[in-house]
Amino acid sequence: MPTQHHRQAADQPLEGRVAVIDIGSNSIRLVVYDRLSRSPTAVFNEKVLCGLGKTLERTGRLNPEGVKQALENLTRFQRLIDGMQVVRVDVLATAAVRDAADGEAFVAEVKRRTGLDIQILTGTDEARLAAMGVLSGTPGADGLAGDLGGGSLELVTLDRGIIGQQTTTPLGPLRLMESTDGKIAAATKVIDQHLSALPWIHEARGRTFYPVGGSWRALAKMHMEQANHPVHIIHHYSIAGDDAAGFAGLIARQSRSSLEKVPGVSRRRLETLSLAALVLERVVRTVQPARVVFSAFGLREGHLFELLSADHRRQDPLLTACTEIAQRLGRFGAAETISQWTAPLFAGEDENAGRLRQAACLLSDLGWAEHPDYRAEHAFLRILRMPFAGIDHAERAFLATASFVRYSGTLDGEVLAPAKGLLKDGPIQRAYILGLALRLAQTLTGGAMMMLQRTALRLGDEKLSLILPEDAAALVGEAVQRRLDSLAKALNRSGEIIIQTAPKLAG
Template sequence: MDHVHADDRLAVIDVGSNSMRCVVYERLTRSPVALFNEKVLPGLGRTVEKTGRLNPDGVRLALDNLTRFRRLLEAMQVRRVDVLATAAVRDAADGPAFVAEITRRTGFTVDVLSGEEEARLAALGVLSGAPDADGLAGDLGGGSLELVLLEKGQIGSQVTTPLGPLRLLEATEGKAGSAAKLIDQHLGKLDWLAKGKGRSFYPVGGAWRALAKMHLEQINHPLHIIHQYSVDGSVMAEFAGQVARASRGALEKMQGVSKRRLDTLPLAALVMERVLKAVQPSRVTFSAYGLREGHLYDLLPAEEQQMDPLLTGCGDVAARIGRFGHAEILSAWTAPLFAGEDPAARRLRQAACLLSDLGWIEHPDYRAEHAFLRILRMPFAGVDHGERAFLAACVYVRYAGTLEGAVLAPARGLLKENVLARATMLGLALRLAHTLTGGAATLLQRTSLHLGESILTLALPDDAAMLTGEAVQRRLDALAKALNRVGDIRIQPGA
């Protein structure tokens, strides 16, 4: 099962202190797509602090589910399975016996990660989803907390600490005051944490994702996607403190609370609060990418690691769904309308070109709506919530010709008016391009746009004059109006 080719399916099973998750990926790529994703909560680490051994009930549950996963992966024709075990298995006296039993029952080889390796892979996961991450990454598992300094995309100082909520629950019997002192003692030994002040903190791990989900619900954020959800540091510290000190009854009434995490959620929130108090980051930006994604990223050749995850992901979608594969030509064709754009804006324009044919297979009356919602919610990496909304709005306009419609409310809540105006211009340009040529790249290459002071000119060679018509003129006029210009079609003899 270990030999794998570039297009083979592979799986990563993460055996954590609280949860265990099996994820099957379509193939090893810069923007991996999950085909199957299942989590169980054995709570292996619930007894490690007091007894030094794994939770016996958790061991049975984990082994049963690993056996099940083996059978499923065989049926899915998964060629490679990587099993990664973390703090509980690493620290428990019976960890080696548990690993041996996994291999006996399933044939899986288990890689028991050191604390340093766990921290490194978690940091790589953050960087795989946000290549320019700068600040401090924190991965909270059931048994440990890994902290890693990120220096503009590079890994710096790192540490693993026994501050997972299961460990804290055993060590302090759930007493918040005692837990806070223990957390502060460990954090106080790390003088390099001060380097995170005024930068970003990137939380990783299921418990902290649950905290993000609660905050999303509380403020009625327009987009319920945790990856790259960003909050002011002091605001998140205050919210985490409220959750840490809330009664069980109060937590049960909160929106977005997972009942399976009620026992450990207050301590997870307390760790978040104490870390934010110690580090004082300007922003907290949650990452849905962690250990598993970091492991996949680590398997990639160096040149693939350097690829843009957003453009790679959009390119993969276009290759599967699009019809003509002409995004580079579209990008060059629309460029004259956006002279002086910065690299970030150009990157988003390229992504919009890749996604611009996404809705062709839908019913014409619903193409705009379906494409908008799909892009807004698609599991892209390398993109924040505002950028998601921009891309979705562009493609909505490409199909609808307008930014009117109730479905657009999430985008309007995430974008400023000037950004919405840019989305409209790009969407109208894409709409014109597809109408003019039916999406055929060879035709589009023979036409061009010219932005003058008062006129937007669409230039065509004389042997392509038949491409013009009432629909083309209307869409040129709509684009010109958005640019405060008049549209003009110019036939160039001999061109």
């Protein structure tokens, strides 16, 4: 199938690889996804820092050296796309190309060299797609989303998943560097002037601010290192608003030589990092959110999300991803049956707790192909670090811990340290009980869901009963009894097995 170099709506998931090229003011990035779906997986991701907008504020034109580098890399990207047999590619250009006098000429030259059609996004488009990206990764997001690129800052209000007011401002660090010579006092004045003209952003006070963009992701990584956070995943990394403002202000006022000593920060990112930190500080101090929650999902993901039908957008991204994993990696299919089987152990759970339990059940056969001695560890680490959406770090730890217990039967082991650093006692105990229940289910039936459907758990005041029909009594063995007893003990009950005899017909 020939590659489609254009943007059009898709009413349903598209089979075959899809690509998005994001031409920003500072960087150009190609991401190839396995397909267009509610939970797409990136199979290739490459970024080049070209600095197209580096001279825009001073000259009104794109940076000539950046143009040269961009054309070279876009030609490379086009060859990669064809080689990967991508069925659809969309190329999106943002502030630099939009505002430059020679932006249209750049678009025409890209078309001539590569055949790629570039869509130049308006500021409104850019803001909307950034907000859509946040919502794709954090359904129900509530507060204010901010997407910082090299040339602009987009701000969008979010009301429990509904996009509200939006704007674009010329507060990208490349522009600020040119307009203020990189001087913090002058840049602060410019930023505050623009923010003061947006009274509606104060609606997010006491709620959540969702930062998007590469420079702000770099700040999140630096904060993780400083805080010794146990999971180095940007998406849904959460900081108290006051802490975020203080940290960003500190970074904004560091010298370049000091920042160069910070591990994990790209040297090319250092050029704009201080001003990016200053923008974050000023936004947070102005808006005063309770939390700052970083989003790894932005314009590219928002573009794909917008292409989906409304029905597909309403799907839960976590459960969609877990279902696909179960179908691809599980041995027996229909893993959601385990969710119904474990439900009696968790009476009264709220909607999100039930959702997490269902996700854990879908992932319960994840490690079967690993070496037996390492199944628990592999399953734990894999789930903890998977690129899931719709989940925070504590919830990751819950799923990973439940899977670890499913394979190990215990909460022992240094590998669990990251999870224990994120979970309170209650969720840890809940993950332990769920993991033991999954272990029992797999031992009882070997993972055959149709067999499991004929059995049931019943939680009484003093006993945990495993109920089987008479013709399934042969499933009971020493291993089943032992694992039932372990689960019952975790629930402060004693375990019993009840064999139900079929009623005799009268007559």
